[in-house]
Amino acid sequence: MFSLDSLKGTNVSRLPYSLKILLENLLRHEDGVSVTRDDIEALANWDPKAEPSTEIAFTPARVILQDFTGVPAVVDLAAMRDAVVTLGGSAEAINPLSPAELVIDHSVQVDSFGTPDALVRNNEIEFKRNRERYEFLRWGQNAFDNFRVVPPNTGIVHQVNLEYLGRVVFDSETAGRRQAYPDTLVGTDSHTTMINGLGVLGWGVGGIEAEAAMLGQPITMLIPEVIGFRLKGSLREGATATDLVLTVTEMLRKKGVVGKFVEFFGDGLAHLPLADRATLGNMSPEFGSTCAIFPIDEETIRYLQLSGREPAHIELVEAYARAQGLWRTSGQPEADYSDVIELDMGDVEPSIAGPRRPQDRITLGNVRATYRKELEPLVQKRTEPAGEATVEHEGRSFDVRDGAVLIAAITSCTNTSNPAVMMGAGLLARNARKRGLRTKPWVKTSLAPGSKVVTEYLKRSGLLKDLEALGFDVVGYGCTTCIGNSGPLQPEIAQAVADNDIVGCAVLSGNRNFEGRIHPLVRMNFLASPPLVVAYAIAGTMDIDITNEPLGKDDSGADVYLRDIWPSGHNIQDAVRENIDSQMFRSSYDSVFRGDENWRLLPVPAGDIYEWSADSTYVRNPPYFEGMSRDLAPVEDISGARVLAMLGDSVTTDHISPAGSIAEDSPAGRYLVDKGVAPADFNSYGSRRGNHEVMMRGTFANIRLRNRLAAGTEGGWTRHLPDGELMSIYDAAMQYRSESTPLIIIAGKEYGSGSSRDWAAKGTNLLGVKAVLAESFERIHRSNLVGMGVLPLQFKEGQNAESLGLTGEEVFEIRGIDNAEAGEVRVVAAPAEGESIDFTARVRIDTPKEREYFRNGGILHYVLRQLAAAAS
Missing domain, CATH: 3.30.499.10 (Aconitase, domain 3)
Incomplete structure (x- = not known):
C-alpha cells in the first residue's frame, strides 16, 4: 500500500478523512505529469482557511452508472469508436480502463399499483417499452472490457452499490504486485454520494466526465474546502433518519457548501447506524456539497458483516483503515476543517420538506x-x-x-x-x-x-x-x-x-x-x-x-x-x-448480474463497432464528432448573439432537460409521431436519452419553466428576436441556426441544480447555445457545460440581469475570451434603441485541464484527439 506515513515533514494526521483518501490517490498515481510531487505536497500541507486554488487530478478506482445516464454514455463510447477509427486509431482504444458497473433502475414506471400482480405487470411493460435500449446495453456489456450490467428488476443503483458493489478497500494485483487502496468512484447520478455513508469517497459527475474517467482521464478539481459537521447526541423518540437528513439539508443550504466537501464527525456517530449515514450521504446534492462522507469505524464493519461481505475482505478493510489513519474512534482528536457546523441530534423534530x-x-x-x-x-x-x-x-x-x-x-x-x-x-x-x-x-x-x-x-x-x-x-x-x-x-x-x-x-x-x-x-x-x-x-x-x-x-x-x-x-x-440477517443479503445478490428470463432472452448484437439503425427512435449516432479533425482551431469571441431564454433562480437540470413524460404536442412528441411512434409508446425523455433528436427537442421543455422572454407563458416557450414571434424554444433555436445567430442563456442563482444530468449540457450545446451567463452555478452542471464546449459566465458579485437593466432583447458581444485563457470577459449588450450595457463577467472555467477541454470543443473531443495521437 502507499502509506500516508511515508510523507515526512508533514502532519497528515490533522487532515480530514476525505483529504487523506485524496492524498493516497495522488501518491499512487504520481507520474510527474498529471500528478506531481508539488501536487502531493500542496495537499499534504493543506491550509483549511485558504481559498481553493491548487488543481489536482483525482483518479477514481471505478465508475458507476444508471441506465438513464448510462445509455447515452454507452452511445457516446460507441460513437467514439467510430470517430477514433475515422481519425486513424483503433476501436479497441475505447474501453473502460477501470471497473464500470451500470445498474438499470430508472426505467420502471408505476403503471399498475395496489394489486398483488403490480410488480409482474410493471416489469412486463418496462421490457416492452425499453427492449431496444436493453438490447443495446447487452451489446455494450459484450463489446467493452471492464463493463458489467445489473439487469432491470434488481434494485436502485445506490442501494445496490451500498449493499453489494461497494468495496471500501480494493485488493488488486498490478504489474505483479498486490495492492490495497481505498475504494473511490464517480457516478453518473448525483446521489452517488450515498456510498459516502460507507466511508467510500465518491460523487456524481456528468456522463461525459464519467466517460472520460472510464477511458483513463483523471477528474481535475481544486483542492476543496472541507466543512466539518459535528454530530452530538442521538435522535429523540419519534424522530427518524428522514427528519435528520431534512434538518441537515436545511442547515447546509443556509450555510452554503456548493463545491465543498462535507465530513461528519463527533461522538454522535456512535449513535448513528450505517443506514442513517447512507441516508445523509445520499442527500449531499440537496445540501449542495460535492460529497458528505463518514469515516470507517466499528459501525462500518458491522454493516459489512450484516450485508454478507466476505470475512477476509472485512478483515482487510479494518486492517487497512487502521494502518492508514482512516479509522474513527470516539474521543479522537478532531481534524482541521475549513469551518465547522454542529447539530445536537436530540433537537431534530419530525418534519417534511x-x-x-x-x-x-x-x-x-x-x-x-x-x-x-x-x-x-x-x-x-x-x-x-x-x-x-x-x-x-x-x-x-x-x-x-x-x-x-x-x-x-x-x-x-x-x-x-x-x-x-x-x-x-x-x-x-x-x-x-x-x-x-x-x-x-x-x-x-x-x-x-x-x-x-x-x-x-x-x-x-x-x-x-x-x-x-x-x-x-x-x-x-x-x-x-x-x-x-x-x-x-x-x-x-x-x-x-x-x-x-x-x-x-x-x-x-x-x-x-x-x-x-x-x-x-x-x-x-x-x-x-x-x-x-x-x-x-x-x-x-x-x-x-x-x-x-x-x-x-x-x-x-x-x-x-x-x-x-x-x-x-x-x-x-x-x-x-x-x-x-446476512444470508438475506447473500441470497438476494447471489445472481445479481444474471437477470430474469426477460433479460436473458434478449438478442445480443455482435461486433466491436455498433451497427446504428436509421429507423431507431431510442439509439442514434450523435453528431458531436461530425467533421472533427485532429487539429485545433482557436476559440473565438462571440458576436451577434441573441438570448434564447432568460430565467430566474434555482433553475434545475429538470427544468433544462426533463426526464418525465413527453407531451404529444411538444417538439419531441411531434418528432416521434412523424417517426411512427404512437403517443402511448412515447415512454419518457429519460428513456430516450440515446436519441439526440428527441433530447435536443426536449431541452428547456419542462412544463413548469418560466422564460421571462415569453412572459405570461409556462413551459418551453420563447420569442424569436427581433420579430418577437412566440414559438417553442427548439423551433426558435433552429430558426436562429438558419440565420447563423449564436445563442446565450441568462439565469439567476443556483443555475443547474439537481440531477447530474449531462443532457442538460448536451441539449444546450445542440441548440446552438455558446454561453450561459448566471449569478451562480451548481457544481456538476457548470462542469458539464465546459465538458460540452459551452462557456459558463458568472455575473460579478452584486450584479445580475435586473441590476444591469438587461431585458434579454439585446444583441450580445462577449469579448476577450482569449482562447479560454481569460479569467474575465467583457460583455456588451446592445438594445434596439439607446445606450449599450457594458459589463465584465467572470469565466467559470475553473482549472487548467478544463481550459484544455473547452479549447477542444469538449472533454470527449479532447480524449479522442489524445487517443488518435497516441495511435499514430
Missing part, C-alpha cells in the same frame, strides 16, 4: 399552515372558482379537493435502504389496519424498494401484508416516483384534477420535489419518511394538522390520531434485529 425544494423543511405541526400559504397565490390565478370535484370511480363516489394527496409513494434509495424507517412504515400500517383505517380512494399508493432485501425482511416480519392491505404493494425495484416515473393517475381522477384546476399533492420518501418532477398534474410535492407517507395516504390531504387532528375513525367510530398508531423506537429496533 416542500412543496418545491428539499431544503424547505416544515415541522409536522406547521404543514397545514405552509400548505395554505402556498395555495393562496395559485387560487388567485384562477379565472373561475374551482378546486374541487366529485369523482365516480370503481362504483364509489368521492370529492377531490385542493390539497388532496394524489400520490403517496414509499420510494427511493434515500429511505428504502434504511430498515428502521421501512419497518416503521410497516408497523404503522399494521397499527392502522388494526384500527380499521384505510387509505383514501383518490390516493395512488406504491412501494418500490431499492433492493430485494427490503421485500425479504418485510415478508419475514409479516409487515408486507399490512402495507399491501393499505395499497402499498411492491410495484418495482427501481427509482419510480422519485424520478417522476409515477405513472398515470386513474383517468377519472386525472380528468377531474385537470378540468377543475385542483391543486393536488404528492407525498414521497424521495430526495427531490422540484416543480413538475413527480407528475404533471401534481402541483405540490412533499418529502417525508416512509411512515409519514403511509399516514398522509390515510389522511388523504395536506390540509390537515396530523399532530392534533385525527387521521380517521376506527370501526367503532372513535377518532384515530397519528400518535395512536406511531410505532415506538423499541418496537422498530426489535423488528430490525429479529428479521434481518
Whole structure:
C-alpha cells in the first residue's frame, strides 16, 4: 500500500478523512505529469482557511452508472469508436480502463399499483417499452472490457452499490504486485454520494466526465474546502433518519457548501447506524456539497458483516483503515476543517420538506399552515372558482379537493435502504389496519424498494401484508416516483384534477420535489419518511394538522390520531434485529448480474463497432464528432448573439432537460409521431436519452419553466428576436441556426441544480447555445457545460440581469475570451434603441485541464484527439 506515513515533514494526521483518501490517490498515481510531487505536497500541507486554488487530478478506482445516464454514455463510447477509427486509431482504444458497473433502475414506471400482480405487470411493460435500449446495453456489456450490467428488476443503483458493489478497500494485483487502496468512484447520478455513508469517497459527475474517467482521464478539481459537521447526541423518540437528513439539508443550504466537501464527525456517530449515514450521504446534492462522507469505524464493519461481505475482505478493510489513519474512534482528536457546523441530534423534530425544494423543511405541526400559504397565490390565478370535484370511480363516489394527496409513494434509495424507517412504515400500517383505517380512494399508493432485501425482511416480519392491505404493494425495484416515473393517475381522477384546476399533492420518501418532477398534474410535492407517507395516504390531504387532528375513525367510530398508531423506537429496533440477517443479503445478490428470463432472452448484437439503425427512435449516432479533425482551431469571441431564454433562480437540470413524460404536442412528441411512434409508446425523455433528436427537442421543455422572454407563458416557450414571434424554444433555436445567430442563456442563482444530468449540457450545446451567463452555478452542471464546449459566465458579485437593466432583447458581444485563457470577459449588450450595457463577467472555467477541454470543443473531443495521437 502507499502509506500516508511515508510523507515526512508533514502532519497528515490533522487532515480530514476525505483529504487523506485524496492524498493516497495522488501518491499512487504520481507520474510527474498529471500528478506531481508539488501536487502531493500542496495537499499534504493543506491550509483549511485558504481559498481553493491548487488543481489536482483525482483518479477514481471505478465508475458507476444508471441506465438513464448510462445509455447515452454507452452511445457516446460507441460513437467514439467510430470517430477514433475515422481519425486513424483503433476501436479497441475505447474501453473502460477501470471497473464500470451500470445498474438499470430508472426505467420502471408505476403503471399498475395496489394489486398483488403490480410488480409482474410493471416489469412486463418496462421490457416492452425499453427492449431496444436493453438490447443495446447487452451489446455494450459484450463489446467493452471492464463493463458489467445489473439487469432491470434488481434494485436502485445506490442501494445496490451500498449493499453489494461497494468495496471500501480494493485488493488488486498490478504489474505483479498486490495492492490495497481505498475504494473511490464517480457516478453518473448525483446521489452517488450515498456510498459516502460507507466511508467510500465518491460523487456524481456528468456522463461525459464519467466517460472520460472510464477511458483513463483523471477528474481535475481544486483542492476543496472541507466543512466539518459535528454530530452530538442521538435522535429523540419519534424522530427518524428522514427528519435528520431534512434538518441537515436545511442547515447546509443556509450555510452554503456548493463545491465543498462535507465530513461528519463527533461522538454522535456512535449513535448513528450505517443506514442513517447512507441516508445523509445520499442527500449531499440537496445540501449542495460535492460529497458528505463518514469515516470507517466499528459501525462500518458491522454493516459489512450484516450485508454478507466476505470475512477476509472485512478483515482487510479494518486492517487497512487502521494502518492508514482512516479509522474513527470516539474521543479522537478532531481534524482541521475549513469551518465547522454542529447539530445536537436530540433537537431534530419530525418534519417534511416542500412543496418545491428539499431544503424547505416544515415541522409536522406547521404543514397545514405552509400548505395554505402556498395555495393562496395559485387560487388567485384562477379565472373561475374551482378546486374541487366529485369523482365516480370503481362504483364509489368521492370529492377531490385542493390539497388532496394524489400520490403517496414509499420510494427511493434515500429511505428504502434504511430498515428502521421501512419497518416503521410497516408497523404503522399494521397499527392502522388494526384500527380499521384505510387509505383514501383518490390516493395512488406504491412501494418500490431499492433492493430485494427490503421485500425479504418485510415478508419475514409479516409487515408486507399490512402495507399491501393499505395499497402499498411492491410495484418495482427501481427509482419510480422519485424520478417522476409515477405513472398515470386513474383517468377519472386525472380528468377531474385537470378540468377543475385542483391543486393536488404528492407525498414521497424521495430526495427531490422540484416543480413538475413527480407528475404533471401534481402541483405540490412533499418529502417525508416512509411512515409519514403511509399516514398522509390515510389522511388523504395536506390540509390537515396530523399532530392534533385525527387521521380517521376506527370501526367503532372513535377518532384515530397519528400518535395512536406511531410505532415506538423499541418496537422498530426489535423488528430490525429479529428479521434481518446476512444470508438475506447473500441470497438476494447471489445472481445479481444474471437477470430474469426477460433479460436473458434478449438478442445480443455482435461486433466491436455498433451497427446504428436509421429507423431507431431510442439509439442514434450523435453528431458531436461530425467533421472533427485532429487539429485545433482557436476559440473565438462571440458576436451577434441573441438570448434564447432568460430565467430566474434555482433553475434545475429538470427544468433544462426533463426526464418525465413527453407531451404529444411538444417538439419531441411531434418528432416521434412523424417517426411512427404512437403517443402511448412515447415512454419518457429519460428513456430516450440515446436519441439526440428527441433530447435536443426536449431541452428547456419542462412544463413548469418560466422564460421571462415569453412572459405570461409556462413551459418551453420563447420569442424569436427581433420579430418577437412566440414559438417553442427548439423551433426558435433552429430558426436562429438558419440565420447563423449564436445563442446565450441568462439565469439567476443556483443555475443547474439537481440531477447530474449531462443532457442538460448536451441539449444546450445542440441548440446552438455558446454561453450561459448566471449569478451562480451548481457544481456538476457548470462542469458539464465546459465538458460540452459551452462557456459558463458568472455575473460579478452584486450584479445580475435586473441590476444591469438587461431585458434579454439585446444583441450580445462577449469579448476577450482569449482562447479560454481569460479569467474575465467583457460583455456588451446592445438594445434596439439607446445606450449599450457594458459589463465584465467572470469565466467559470475553473482549472487548467478544463481550459484544455473547452479549447477542444469538449472533454470527449479532447480524449479522442489524445487517443488518435497516441495511435499514430
